Amino acid sequence: AQTVTQSQPEMSVQEAETVTLSCTYDTSESDYYLFWYKQPPSRQMILVIRQEAYKQQNATENRFSVNFQKAAKSFSLKISDSQLGDAAMYFCAYRIYNTDKLIFGTGTRLQVFP
């Protein structure tokens, strides 16, 4: 069975600094997607970044980038120049290519201090 593990229940970072959130997953599939979702307090969950497993290049979206290590089954999220608005729950998720089902990790709560 596929599983997604986020080993850091809580993280904190100072404004303008960089923080990395960890995610590992377990699968025997070769084609899949990985995602990071952000859930701000009392607001809707939104997609931050995605990575296709067949792509070797790490995805980047502005201040957000990933370190995708397929052999190690690791998918960490780096947030650069952290802002107060980055404070949220972050969920790592996995989906097998051509299926509908997303599997989520347990989440990491990120606090950003001024």
Next chain:
Amino acid sequence: DVKVTQSSRYLVKRTGEKVFLECVQDMDHENMFWYRQDPGLGLRLIYFSYDVKMKEKGDIPEGYSVSREKKERFSLILESASTNQTSMYLCASRRLGNYEQYFGPGTRLTVT
């Protein structure tokens, strides 16, 4: 902009009541999903639907049923609510062939 709306942000029901949670999306998405979110457990899939009148069980379907009579609407039904169904319920939708799921704001259900 894709919009996924849920009928209530907060709901309080009594044990044994029948509960309906409604979700509507306005972008003609084929797939719709119901998740339950609990602290320390993340999001767990209850049911999903890939077309009108079609449904598939997720990881935790026990105690729940769903209905999808129209493409834009996906309902989650608790036939007889129990206290262990107190949780945050999130609806999502996705266009077939796309990678992104769009989420609603959630319904925080308390069963007393």
